[in-house]
Amino acid sequence: MIKRILTFLCTVLASVSLMTTLAAAQSKPLRIEITKGVIEPMPFAVPVFVAENAAAGKYARDLTKVLAADLTGSGIFREIPSAAHISKITNFNAPVQFSDWKAINAQALITGAVSVSGDKLIVKFRLFDVFAQTALGDGLQFVATTKSWRRMSHKVADAVYSRLTGETGYFDSRVVYIAEEGPKGKRKKRLALMDYDGANVRYLTDAKAIVLSPRFSPNAREVIFTSYETGSPRVFLLNVDTLKRRILGDQPSMAFAPRFSPDGRKVVMSLSERGNSDIYVVDVASGQKTRLTNSPAIETAPSFSPDGSKIVFESDRGGGQQIYVMSASGGAAKRISNGKGRYGTPVWSPRGDLIAFTKLNEGRFHIGVMRTDGSREKLLSASFLDEGPTWSPNGRVLMFFRETAGANGAPSIYSVDVTGRNLRKVNTPTFASDPAWSGLLK
Amino acid sequence: MTNILIKLSTMVVLAVGLTACGDRFPGGAGGNIGGIQPGSVNDPTSLAYFQQTIGDRVLFAVDQSTLSPEATDVLNGQANWLLQNTQYVVTIEGHADEQGTREYNLALGARRASAVQNYMVSRGIADNRVKTLSWGKERPIEICSTEDCWSKNRRAVTVVSASLGS
Known part of the structure; x- marks a missing residue:
């Protein structure tokens, strides 16, 4: 169906005729x-x-x-x-x-x-x-x-x-996320879909296998995500309407951290072999994969620039978890995060101007944004655990998840303006993590 | 002699059962050799002995995957046990504490599992007897949010199962 x-x-x-006089037409x-x-x-x-x-x-x-x-x-x-x-x-x-x-x-x-x-x-x-x-x-x-x-x-x-x-809106959009239930040591996780405001929640998988970090295709008809369905982490592609899913391409080893290219034809992800995670780009239609990084470091969380020419990702090649930018065809990468602490989960803004990230510093987690050259870092949130920003379709608002501390700690989704104002919890029927925002629906 | 025969036949049954479900099991078998309850923690061929006496896990420092001297002691014991009990294979399950981002921790768990795998192979365990699996921060064994718990969650656990070929 x-x-x-x-x-x-x-x-x-x-x-x-109904418009009254144009009395004030000259004012701004x-x-x-x-x-x-x-x-x-x-x-x-x-x-x-x-x-x-x-x-x-x-x-x-x-x-x-x-x-x-x-x-x-x-x-x-x-x-x-x-x-x-x-x-x-x-x-x-x-x-x-x-x-x-x-x-x-x-x-x-x-x-x-x-x-x-x-x-x-x-x-x-x-x-x-x-x-x-x-x-x-x-x-x-x-x-x-x-x-x-x-x-x-x-x-x-x-x-x-x-x-x-004077800007496009973001209200007619959806969010795919992970619905979480059960005790902290044995969380059950399901892939879930909701309107941007938390309405119309629909579950896309059952709780049999752990699922992680889903992301939309550009037209929001498909979701790419990581699942333990086969026993170890693999990247799956799921059609939101039919719920049919398949492993994307040949994944001989652990695969995770997938994200679509802006044209929807490719998926960039990490493959881990003998403990070493590197970034690959996979052609959605043919499954053919191309290796983009080749170092003994952890290289993961890749995200395309909106024009498709660059990839921002995280790597600990310099000793700690930091954010780098490279060409979409791989090659030399330039480190852009420069502050104190560790930086991860970079996501390129749909406007192209900013990169959102998670920062870990002195035992606290922050959501932040910086320019694409790493300048003008601005932290938008702080808590025991804030993680995984995702951009609104117009690049003005971010969602992320916040997990509370302790044995009863659990995650919820929040939104915040790119200015750091207007922090709000998004109400969901269960605990919720790993939000990913769609573009404006057609 | 009879006892040993019983034990062997039970092991085969057990191994078949395991192959079917592919899961961990409490280990041990029927019979009683020299006053030691087979399958108990005192039976050096038992999984209980592996898990409790040798120790089935090693712990790591924050954001690290290097093996401490304590860890290599435990792994030496595990390797010796595996050299003697060749009917078993292992999966090294790598974990991270909650103080890290999800995808990084998946990679970190893989790196920790791989560190153990490499050490086992260096101690003479055949490469095809040691698999790895990363859980990242998805399966904490302790759930408080202090270093007490985090130190126990930064772990690599050696999960033993019967080999298909044994």
Whole structure:
């Protein structure tokens, strides 16, 4: 059974007579800069979307709630609660009373309407700059099945985020991770999939074999991960829809730490022979492998640059665990981590500008980012054990896992802005580790 | 003589059983030789003796895979036992404590297991009798988060099983 990927119809609504005068058209458009880390979130109002028929009532309420949670959760927007609203929106096409929204200091206003037709859900929305009394961009309409109503919220949130920040969003995305259960010495681990906000959890493997460090293919239809299914660590490729899986290529020895190339045609991973781990690149279609490093050191955790030309990885060739960059075809590598302590799990940002990493120093673990030449190191978190950063599709947010100490210690997934602000726990039904974020869904 | 025969036949049964499940087993067999309970910790051919008297594991310093003098003492005992009990093969299982990243620790566990494997081979154990497996930090034996536990988790455990060919 192959599930068809959902197609969203997206239509620009006629932005007609309803827009009030262009009185403030000469002022700068409403825009929030997120580069420096937002200290004062932008206040917005999102009155419950108008239900245009009876069947749409529940969807309208739930959709609005998820939309508000997306925006608030980003840390750069703040919702003005509905109790403070003066105006009610009961007709999507009626003129907006800007003074009512200005009075409660809502800088942005999102209005929307929802209707249900059979198993189809139709969502329309508009975004307004309240103080300029003008629409920001055209109205948009999304059509999808009712089952995927949460994705409609995320799509609207991405559109709003994009118009207000000038950057692409990250809400319509998924995370593959390891669901953990049971006592610390005998953890059961399953591969799991969820929406970026922790909703719609689905398990992709049973708990018979230990599974580790999954990562998405660029189109998020496949997951590459390490499993003990055959008795020792091997790299498997799994189709998310069919759940069919196979060992990738010829792996005579222990294989681990896989990650896709940006074009999805190759996987870079570690193979360990007689205790020596080196980095190989494997062609997904043919299984043919090419060795990229050749040293007695531990060489692992490889990650491609978004243009596919370079690979960042960790090695202890200099004596301790540090981060290096080499050409995607191997050869000489340049060490880029220079601070105190050990550095591992490097991941190249989808924007290409930064490398996220785990740092171990004086008994503490940190998630951090640095430029691709190793300069401007910035630590974003600190705890007993923070590990394994993964980038949001737009390179503005990181997820990682935090494990608590002691006999009852257990991992949970957290997210944090690349600025170090807005640390949040992602709620999951079980303990959770090794998150890997998809790109924006299509 | 009868006792020995019984013991041998039991061993064969045991070995067959093992081949089927491929797992560790408590070891030993029926019968009683010279007052020593076969299979008990006092029977030098038993797995209990291997595990408890010789010791089935060696420990490592933080982020290291070099063998300490204590470790080589234990491994000398293991190697001698394997030279005398040729019906067995071993898997060296390498582990790391939780103070490291997951993938690095997988590689570190492999390196530790390999250090033991190389030493065993240097002591005359045939290469094909010693396999390795890394668990990284996935299977701590002690679960507290202090050096007390971590020092016991940084280990390589020699897991004995019956050889297919014996």
